[in-house]
Amino acid sequence: MSRRVLVTGAGGGLGAALVAGFRERGDRVLATDLAGAAGEVDRTLDVTSAEDWAAARAWVEDEWGGLDVLVNNAGIAGGGRLDHTTMEEWQRLTDVNLFGVVRGTAEFTPVFKHQRSGHVVNIASLAGLVHPAGMAAYNSVKAGVVALTETTGHELAGWGVRATVVCPSYFRTGLVDHLVGSDEAVGAIFRRLVADSPVGPEEIAAATLAGIDEGADVVLPDEAGRQAYSFKLSDRPAYDAVMRRQAANLARLTDNSP
Incomplete structure (x- = not known):
């Protein structure tokens, strides 16, 4: 059965791959992104704008009569050491990557409750x-x-609404071309890890769609991510030791060793 799907950040990368994957399955997709996004989109939607979200909901209700899957994919990349990241950078990352998801989920929750069905998919x-x-x-x-998604799944379960969070590791993405952060040393490391990844957006999209089909609450779409999270869960002291060695190596690479 064809689903009605809204995808944010659909102008390229993972968003565009997700749109293509849904459409290949016969779903109707509203592909949204910022004005001037590189790829083909159906509608402009700035996830930091409450007005844009309200307009997207109005379109969905008028044209489709509801929504089956909301994919909160839009986001920006950023990184930096604690003493190098400005409050403005914290605010920008929070406004897009967290509050953008909050706005979309809050806007469509009444729709899902009314129809007593729906699925929120958040790309973390x-x-x-x-x-x-x-x-x-x-x-x-x-x-x-991650926390918002789990809460959404619990809170809306009584209305037949599901929630899935997707947690990919480094994969090739154009987001690093517009990295948020004044910490150039960390930014260079981040860009190299992304560029060297053997995984592209198409693989992440395919694993995401498979996880949605399986009804997974958490999707770890690549092997590197699955191994890292399994290590954390299975041997926390060893994981902490590895993380602290990584921190020490970062300090040495950035000429800021304690």
Whole structure:
């Protein structure tokens, strides 16, 4: 049965791959992104704008009579050491990566409750589950998305609404071309990890769609992410030791060793 799907951040990368995957399955998709996004989108939607979200909901209700899947994919990349990340950078990452998801979920919750069905799919990051040094702001907002998704699934279960969070590790994405952060040393490391990843957006999208089909609450779409999170859960002392070595290596690489 064809589903009605709204995807944010659909102008390229993972968002565009998700749109293509849903459409290949015969779903109707409203692809949204900022004005001037690189790829083809159906509607402009700035996830930091309450007015844009209200307009998207009005369109969905007028044209489709409801929504089956909301995919909160839009986000920005960012990183930096605690003493190098400005409050403005924290605020920007929070407004887009966390509050953007909050706005969309809050806007469509009445729709889902009214129809007594729906699925919220939030694209977070492995950074929401595994927290390396040099990424405090990004880790924090993505952990918030993980918490919001779990809460949504519990709170709306009585209305037949599901919630899934997707937590990919590093994969090739154009987001790093517009990295938020004045910590250039960490930014360079982050860009290299993304560029060297063997995984692209198409693989992440395919694993995400498979996780949705399976009814998973948490989707870890790549092997590196699954191994890292399993390590944290199975041997926390060893995980902490590895994270502290990573922090020490970061300090040496950035000429700021304690």
